[in-house]
Amino acid sequence: MPLLDVRGLVTQFNTPKGPVAAVDRVDFSVDRGEVLGIVGESGCGKSVTSLSVLRLVPDPPGRVTGGTALLDGVDLFNLPEADMRKVRGNRISMIFQEPMTALNPVFTVGNQIGEGLRLHQGLSRQEAHDRAVELLSRVGIPSPHLRVKEYPHQLSGGMRQRVMIAMAIGCEPDLLFADEPTTALDVTIQAQILALLAELKERTGMGMVMISHDLGVIAETADRVAIMYAGRIVEEALTTELFRNPMHPYTRGLLASLPKGNNPGGRLEAIPGTVPALTELEPGCKFRDRCAERFAACDGPEPGLIEAEAGHRVRCHLYDTAEVGA
Amino acid sequence: MSRPLLEVNGLSKHFPVGPGGLFGKSHKQLQAVDGVSFSLMPGELLSLVGESGCGKSTTGRLILRLLQPTAGSVQFDGEDVLTADRHRLKALRREMQVIFQDPYASLNPRMRIGTILEEPLVVHGVSDKEERRRRVLELTAQVGLTESALSRFPHEFSGGQRQRISIARALMLSPRLIVADEPVSSLDVSIQAQVINLVQDLREAYGLAILFIAHDLNMVRHISDRVAVMYLGRIVELADTASLYSSPRHPYTRALLDAVCVPDPTVKRDRQLLTGDLPSPVDLPPGCRFQTRCPEVIDRCRSVDPQLIQVGAGHQVACLLHEG
Numbered sequence: 001m002p003l004l005d006v007r008g009l010v011t012q013f014n015t016p017k018g019p020v021a022a023v024d025r026v027d028f029s030v031d032r033g034e035v036l037g038i039v040g041e042s043g044c045g046k047s048v049t050s051l052s053v054l055r056l057v058p059d060p061p062g063r064v065t066g067g068t069a070l071l072d073g074v075d076l077f078n079l080p081e082a083d084m085r086k087v088r089g090n091r092i093s094m095i096f097q098e099p100m101t102a103l104n105p106v107f108t109v110g111n112q113i114g115e116g117l118r119l120h121q122g123l124s125r126q127e128a129h130d131r132a133v134e135l136l137s138r139v140g141i142p143s144p145h146l147r148v149k150e151y152p153h154q155l156s157g158g159m160r161q162r163v164m165i166a167m168a169i170g171c172e173p174d175l176l177f178a179d180e181p182t183t184a185l186d187v188t189i190q191a192q193i194l195a196l197l198a199e200l201k202e203r204t205g206m207g208m209v210m211i212s213h214d215l216g217v218i219a220e221t222a223d224r225v226a227i228m229y230a231g232r233i234v235e236e237a238l239t240t241e242l243f244r245n246p247m248h249p250y251t252r253g254l255l256a257s258l259p260k261g262n263n264p265g266g267r268l269e270a271i272p273g274t275v276p277a278l279t280e281l282e283p284g285c286k287f288r289d290r291c292a293e294r295f296a297a298c299d300g301p302e303p304g305l306i307e308a309e310a311g312h313r314v315r316c317h318l319y320d321t322a323e324v325g326a
Numbered sequence: 327m328s329r330p331l332l333e334v335n336g337l338s339k340h341f342p343v344g345p346g347g348l349f350g351k352s353h354k355q356l357q358a359v360d361g362v363s364f365s366l367m368p369g370e371l372l373s374l375v376g377e378s379g380c381g382k383s384t385t386g387r388l389i390l391r392l393l394q395p396t397a398g399s400v401q402f403d404g405e406d407v408l409t410a411d412r413h414r415l416k417a418l419r420r421e422m423q424v425i426f427q428d429p430y431a432s433l434n435p436r437m438r439i440g441t442i443l444e445e446p447l448v449v450h451g452v453s454d455k456e457e458r459r460r461r462v463l464e465l466t467a468q469v470g471l472t473e474s475a476l477s478r479f480p481h482e483f484s485g486g487q488r489q490r491i492s493i494a495r496a497l498m499l500s501p502r503l504i505v506a507d508e509p510v511s512s513l514d515v516s517i518q519a520q521v522i523n524l525v526q527d528l529r530e531a532y533g534l535a536i537l538f539i540a541h542d543l544n545m546v547r548h549i550s551d552r553v554a555v556m557y558l559g560r561i562v563e564l565a566d567t568a569s570l571y572s573s574p575r576h577p578y579t580r581a582l583l584d585a586v587c588v589p590d591p592t593v594k595r596d597r598q599l600l601t602g603d604l605p606s607p608v609d610l611p612p613g614c615r616f617q618t619r620c621p622e623v624i625d626r627c628r629s630v631d632p633q634l635i636q637v638g639a640g641h642q643v644a645c646l647l648h649e650g
Binding site: 041042142156157186187188189190191192194195213214215216217218219220239240243244253254255257258259260261263264265266267268269270271272274275 | 377378484486487514515516517518519520522523526541543544545547548549567568571581582584585586587588589590591592593595597599600603604
């Protein structure tokens, strides 16, 4: 049984133009010790997916309207809120993209790291403080006994992200959602943070969902990758397989659009057009207006996510066979 | 060889900071940019790279005189930009335009696209309405927008389209130099390639020189003729693109290139991570600014401040390991 198994997740937001599905019938699973990468551009639903699992989608305007999320077989969507609170920060943690807005400016970092420990593990104030120092040193912050008393504004961006990580791993979660954990950071700091996350995963065996738009970060960290487009998973495969043999025209376009270094000054292979607004989605394949390989079938019903090769699922009519998925 | 279009010499910007009180004078100086020198040939694309706070954007603003430098000189086509009077500065600004990072903040939300694009022409005294109209339509088509865009407002466009509008506006007066401050950083991956292609096309069509300020080293490698790496207000290495990427000399450049994530899972990384803290730009250590994080630091780095020296054809580096 996978650690987390999400099936048919639908998250809708109310807009002046009616409800739209930011996440539309999404299935994925993560095992212990595995890193699942979720890739997509802004508005594709990758962040909402993780917030939905943690039941943190602001309601209103958002609401999970369908699906299940089984954590070790227990459906998180059926838990009473009190039980859900015992899951968040304890069994499932999350690192957000912007550590400055995710940390509370009026409490010391020690206080914020300790909060979860006192709540979930019943540590005393002193014990929580000692453990916070230990966690800060584990995420590589120098002079942790001094830093523990500082406020978020006194730390650099890289240090704040380390504090977030220290907070997230404090209760040794089974699963960690990392939502663009290095996007706001410089590359030399990004390298440090990615190394730290990899080391933590090795040591604790936690599962991880790495959400990013950066295919470089994904290639380096993920075991398996799901590509999202306009709320849908359009392709999923092992990382090596996906980069070696991208099947969906969108995935192929994303990889082709990156500068390679073998063609300096040449033209990049851009994907034409823009991501459609969720309020303006039409039935059928959501990528077809930008797709270079569009053909007659694309104007028909939306393709299912089919297993085109062993362990490699793709949502595209180019790979239509008798078999039709969800 | 023709002469440089832009020559920057010893450019510095120090901001007074820290406790000075309401009326007191602050004595601490933040050295945002400190003694930066480089030149840019007509039609050349030079990238300024470095991490946040290294002074790359400030350098761009100083060159355009959007900020007043503390010291140094900027010459555009032989004319001193920093001492130009109002009249001359206005003329110079026809030739030097800017594209900002955030296409949401750099277009006035209350103005229609047609007005936004026409404004530079009005400001710079193109009085013939027909000619203005013709020029607006010409640029609109060149950046891949349709005439119907002109009557719409910025909020009706996506980020990529807004950046196209910013580019069209910058080109309205046919400048010879564009300072492009992270023009694609806020755009989605699939859109970045569109905008970079557009920049390349226009560069060719207009013979533009571009100062490209960026932190995406893969993109910089793709489009630059030369690259300058900045660290804490200084240029630490400057070379043509191929030479910088194939044989980086400065330990910081090496760390920077080593840290880049490559979109290829078969590449196995064995990184040497930087340790140590970035010193405060208000309180820099004597000697080399990179000493606190440098994996190859030697004793002399703690006392001697390295200068940018020539180490190969067109390859300059500021590091004691490469001196003598």
